[in-house]
Amino acid sequence: MEIKSYKKNFSYSYSYGIFPTVELIRAKPDKVVKVLVSSRYKSQSDSDIFKLCGRYNINTEVNDKAINRISPRENNYVVGVFSKYDCNLNDRCSHIVLVNPGNMGNMGTIIRTLTGFGLSDLAIVSPAVDVFDPKVIRASMGSLFSINFKYFENFDNYKEKFHNHRIYTFMLDGAKSLKDVKHNDYKPFSLVFGNESTGLDSSFSSVGTSVFIKHTNRIDSLNLTIAAGIAMYHFCKI
Amino acid sequence: MEIKSYKKNFSYSYSYGIFPTVELIRAKPDKVVKVLVSSRYKSQSDSDIFKLCGRYNINTEVNDKAINRISPRENNYVVGVFSKYDCNLNDRCSHIVLVNPGNMGNMGTIIRTLTGFGLSDLAIVSPAVDVFDPKVIRASMGSLFSINFKYFENFDNYKEKFHNHRIYTFMLDGAKSLKDVKHNDYKPFSLVFGNESTGLDSSFSSVGTSVFIKHTNRIDSLNLTIAAGIAMYHFCKI
Structure with missing residues (x-):
């Protein structure tokens, strides 16, 4: 080596x-x-x-x-x-799903945050940055090593495999405000976030409950890591 | 020039x-x-x-x-x-207070986020990074230009000037969990955050209500921008 x-x-x-x-x-x-x-x-x-x-x-x-x-x-x-090693996601646990994440620092920060909120499973839909890149590991402060992660070729592959999860897609034009979303505790949830620049495309509005985090029109959107952090704070009972 | x-x-x-x-x-x-x-x-x-x-x-x-x-x-x-220009903070508005912020990207992201949550005033306690550095401006996506910001030599100077604000200091060993904090709407609030590495020192536990954002012990602390984003989401009614 x-x-x-x-x-x-x-x-x-x-x-x-x-x-x-x-x-x-x-x-x-x-x-x-x-x-x-x-x-x-x-x-x-x-x-x-x-x-x-x-x-x-x-x-x-x-x-x-x-x-x-x-x-x-x-x-x-x-x-x-x-x-490097492979992992499998736990189908009884709630998941974070990143669709086409493009920034390594963001992916690392999200991994650190999900660990902080008691989650341990991350699905990544390709194309996506490399979770083993040292930049991701550093931004995660090493949290990467204590979670499960898995790449999926597309979102349908993920959804088929985890059909029992209740899916929440975070979109600027989501149907429900996060503050009005109450998660039913009996099923695990999947919180789904799109790429930093483009978000989730409109096909994601019908795969589960689409959710928006209300913000003023003085900005285009919240930063991905901030949106993911707020969503985890809202959903996770630790 | x-x-x-x-x-x-x-x-x-x-x-x-x-x-x-x-x-x-x-x-x-x-x-x-x-x-x-x-x-x-x-x-x-x-x-x-x-x-x-x-x-x-x-x-x-x-x-x-x-x-x-x-x-x-x-x-x-x-x-x-x-x-470059000077601003004054609005004493009828709520504030974000960053004590000794050390990272320009973080400061820019926080400026963008506070704009998104309808805030417009940022107090910065020195020593601190330069809010006019192009790196801050870029991370703020230009939101810097539509907020008020002001540097203070120390926190006491800020506090004397804005003695009507209800102060919430975010600390790992805060007295109250954020989820239990209900802000009284009649007074503006100040949400105070420390430096990325060191946080707020223990003297801040008695200047107002000290608050923690509950997380597992699998991480040391949430990232500063994530903590600030969650706090603004909790406090701001937009």
Whole structure:
């Protein structure tokens, strides 16, 4: 395995930074190939990376060159190298569904937020950004490693597989205001969001309950991550 | 006036892109110095930038070199050049207060969101990022131009000036869950948020009602913009 700048077709990826790497080790220890450590890394007694790796039998390597090669403009003291893996979604749990997400930072922030609201399942409808890109992992602060995610070729594939879920599609011209939506607790829900620029197309208005988050006409739309955060706050009872 | 890369000490700044520049012209026509247009700009019948500038008596200049000099890595067809200005906050309106915000994208996103929820006043407690930096303007999608904002040296200065506002401080160890907070409509409110990494220090727990947004312990905290978006959704009746 060569340690070089991440590309989507690699079978492995990287977690940059101590915090996301600790999350990786704790959630997916069997996927960690090794942990690169900078010579400038200073151990912190409560979370020493060498000790943690030792506990999980994970190889560490002090290698400034490799770290600089894959994250040249950053100041990373710790980088986790891990093998990519597949997950399945839990059909008894509620889901977040991102249709054609185009921004890695947004996808990472949404993953972090869904974890914060007690969700653990993310469906991604292609074409979409690569969930294993280090930029997504960083924005998720390592939350990616503790959720289930799965790509679907189109929304119908998702819907067929999870036909028991109650679907809420978030659209500027949704039929119901979020504040008027009361979710029936007996079924899991799917909160569906479109691409940052284009949203969900009109075909999504009839696949479930279409919902809008009321805002003034002084802006075109709320930012995707803000809309998703508000929706999760509204739906999740934690 | 030299058109060169933006610096904080300039008396002028730039709006990159058509949409933010249109917002600039509409909201603050008297502050616009000129509008730079790329030779690749293609007029759109419904929002031609030359027509719009003509209507407001604003100079336009086709100048690819200047555009490339100030935004080299981007594909901007239109750049607004404007003089910076001061604002005052409206003491009858509710406010968002950002204490030591450190990230320009976050500040811009929060400005866009507050505009979406019908607010128009932003207090910024120093040290803080520069609200006129083009990165803030872009993330706000030009909403910056239609709000009032003001810097304060410290929170006490803000509080003395707006002593009639009901203050809500957002803190991980807040006293009340947001879902249990009912705002009394007779007074304007101030929603106070701390820095991205450090939040508000413990002195803020006694300046008003301290509030937390409940989340699982699987994350350290919600992202600042998400927390602010949820708080505005909860408080604002639009």
